[in-house]
Amino acid sequence: MKERLEGLRIEALAELEQVQNPQTLNDLRVKYLGKKGALTEILRGMGGLSAEERPIIGQVANDVRAAIEAVIEQKQETFQQEETNNRLRAETIDVTLPGKALPTGSVHPLNKVAQEIEDVFIGLGYSIAEGPEVETDYYNFEALNLPKNHPARDMQDSFYITDDILMRTHTSPVQVRTMKESKGAPIKVICPGKVYRRDDDDATHSFQFNQIEGLVIGRNIRMSDLKGTLLQFVQQMFGEQAQIRLRPSFFPFTEPSAEVDVTCVQCGGNGCRMCKQTGWLEILGCGMVHPRVLEMGGYDPEEVSGFAFGMGVERIALLKYGIDDIRHFYTNDLRFLGQFARM
Numbered sequence: 469m470k471e472r473l474e475g476l477r478i479e480a481l482a483e484l485e486q487v488q489n490p491q492t493l494n495d496l497r498v499k500y501l502g503k504k505g506a507l508t509e510i511l512r513g514m515g516g517l518s519a520e521e522r523p524i525i526g527q528v529a530n531d532v533r534a535a536i537e538a539v540i541e542q543k544q545e546t547f548q549q550e551e552t553n554n555r556l557r558a559e560t561i562d563v564t565l566p567g568k569a570l571p572t573g574s575v576h577p578l579n580k581v582a583q584e585i586e587d588v589f590i591g592l593g594y595s596i597a598e599g600p601e602v603e604t605d606y607y608n609f610e611a612l613n614l615p616k617n618h619p620a621r622d623m624q625d626s627f628y629i630t631d632d633i634l635m636r637t638h639t640s641p642v643q644v645r646t647m648k649e650s651k652g653a654p655i656k657v658i659c660p661g662k663v664y665r666r667d668d669d670d671a672t673h674s675f676q677f678n679q680i681e682g683l684v685i686g687r688n689i690r691m692s693d694l695k696g697t698l699l700q701f702v703q704q705m706f707g708e709q710a711q712i713r714l715r716p717s718f719f720p721f722t723e724p725s726a727e728v729d730v731t732c733v734q735c736g737g738n739g740c741r742m743c744k745q746t747g748w749l750e751i752l753g754c755g756m757v758h759p760r761v762l763e764m765g766g767y768d769p770e771e772v773s774g775f776a777f778g779m780g781v782e783r784i785a786l787l788k789y790g791i792d793d794i795r796h797f798y799t800n801d802l803r804f805l806g807q808f809a810r811m
């Protein structure tokens with residue numbers, strides 16, 4: 469019997485040596501030490517032993533049990549330690565790993581261009597003036613030399629809210645407001661903002677678009693000052709090689725008035741499809757402030773003069789980025805907008 473117990477010890481310890489996981493360890497515990505295990509099986513034969521043999525065999529059996537238990541316990545601790553280590557390893561943060569790239573937004577191309585335009589003029593000493601988008605007929609038309617029934621009002625089909633209140637059709641009412649607030653002092657402002665017209669949306673028109681107008685009033689302000697300012701502006705926007713030309717035009721609030729063309733951004737003036745072979749692209753309207761407008765703004769046209777200009781931000785953005793349809797700016801297609809993130 470003693471040999472069987474020793475044999476069991478050797479067999480159990482050898483088998484335990486090979487154990488790789490807690491499940492097998494538990495299986496072996498049951499196999500050797502369980503109620504129906506190998507040790508119990510052997511001890512069933514104790515009944516046939518003599519009184520002298522019994523305590524000796526009992527002692528051996530206890531030794532064998534203790535030896536097996538000790539190994540099981542030690543193995544168990546090892547497994548627990550490994551599990552802890554694995555968990556710690558899994559939870560470790562590697563601070564040297566590159567971070568996950570978060571999707572970032574970007575400035576809308578229209579805002580970007582508007583900002584650039586503003587920056588150019590701020591650099592030239594202009595300040596920014598703003599006003600309401602819902603305007604009175606007086607500020608939007610009348611004070612700009614466009615009395616009721618003036619034929620030029622047809623040029624701008626407007627969104628009227630009441631007979632006297634409308635969505636502004638240009639940012640010019642801000643100029644009027646600035647003149648009235650300045651009470652005869654010199655002015656040098658740009659007026660950026662949204663404007664509204666009853667246009668059907670197409671590649672070059674929208675019922676809502678962004679304008680930036682400029683107004684300078686002071687003594688001896690001349691047409692050449694206007695031209696120099698605009699040349700400076702286009703060269704900063706489109707590059708040193710850009711030139712401008714002024715064509716006579718008509719606006720009720722300026723006299724004389726001019727349309728301004730810039731050297732074609734595509735062909736540099738040689739003629740291409742974009743400029744219809746002329747080498748020029750229309751970019752903005754301008755002129756010397758009409759004496760009537762100066763008067764209504766509280767200035768004496770005998771004492772001071774001024775110039776004004778106005779441009780569509782969409783138009784400038786189309787030219788700057790070579791885009792052929794302003795609807796791209798409003799449909800919020802991220803594939804389109806994302807291209808400007810890095811520009």
Ligand SMILES: [Zn+2]
Nearest residue numbers: 732735740743
């Ligand atoms: Zn061209």
